Amino acid sequence: MIPRVILYEGPGSEPLPVAERAGLLRLLLERGYAVSCVRDSLPAESRDSAMAVLARGNAPFPSIDLTEDRSAEQTLAALEAIRNQMQISPVGAHKPWFPVIDFSRCTNCMQCLSFCLFDVYGVSTEGKIEVRNQNNCKTDCPACSRVCPDVAIMFPKYQHSPINGEQISADDVRREAMKVDISALLGGDIYQALRDRSAKAKSRFSKERDDERALKERQNCLLKLKDLDIPPEVLASLPSPDEIRAKAEAAMARAQEAMATRK
């Protein structure tokens, strides 16, 4: 739950000057607070679900008084103290980044599940693909949406269409249909390519173990995937080839199991 406050300017209270109201609102939003701006009566249940009520004047219920000499920063400090006391976790530690599935397009093919190396996807008890571990998703990496054959995966904070959620055009669909299969990009599948690289590299590494070089190997392999717009830090944090193999096999098994259940 994110912290929510009510800015009450209904009966009994005194409305804030426009500039003050807008400034306070902007500051609270930037710091991760949801604000309900209320200009008429305020039901008790609405009050109870909020962390605090802010009002100037004689609000007909307990509230933090926005007296004229209290700055927006002071109000924020008072709210932060309440938030700490109520043990509501702070927000905004990192950009919220995770895939959002458009189920009107998704055909449950499980390619995303098989492709993602970070266990973001899972299968529901009904055998449907789902985003299970949002926090595992790597910020700014939209790779799974690029391998989706149905343009069904969105990242709302991504810059470009149609991954950002923009309406899908006939051109987008055509592009996806023509898209070179990810495995074709590497002359096999991505995991096979990583395994091959790993095998080639093993003999060298056994003679001269060099972590930096190992990392470079993995990056080089995935450079072929640069069209997928995978950020360098994601490439750098990829699991080892052995882990990738294990993950790929487990994901494939889950996907096959889910698809068999649905048949």
Add this chain to the structure above:
Amino acid sequence: MEKQPRILYCHCAYSKIIPPAVKSEVLEKLACSGVSFEALPDLCEMSARRDPKLKELAGSGSLKILACYPRAVQGLFLAAGSPLAEGQAEILNMRTGTAEELLLPVLASGEAR
């Protein structure tokens, strides 16, 4: 009396995908319009946390949502376990529209709750 649609504004606080000038103007105009509205710091964050406020909003009838692409907004509500019903929400896209054209249908609907 017909219930007025509720207004939701997403500040998209953790990225710059919405032009800051549009975001700022929309917020300012909403703030001085005299209507009640819900200002959310970041719809993505609330969806990720399955915030109960989204469920309350999705269950409260007609909505006018100032955020980003409609497909994304609908997906975010669904991902939070609070799907929007068909036709329930008019979603206005701050990534592509100007403050003036976005606020026209919002403020024209009269005072919202």
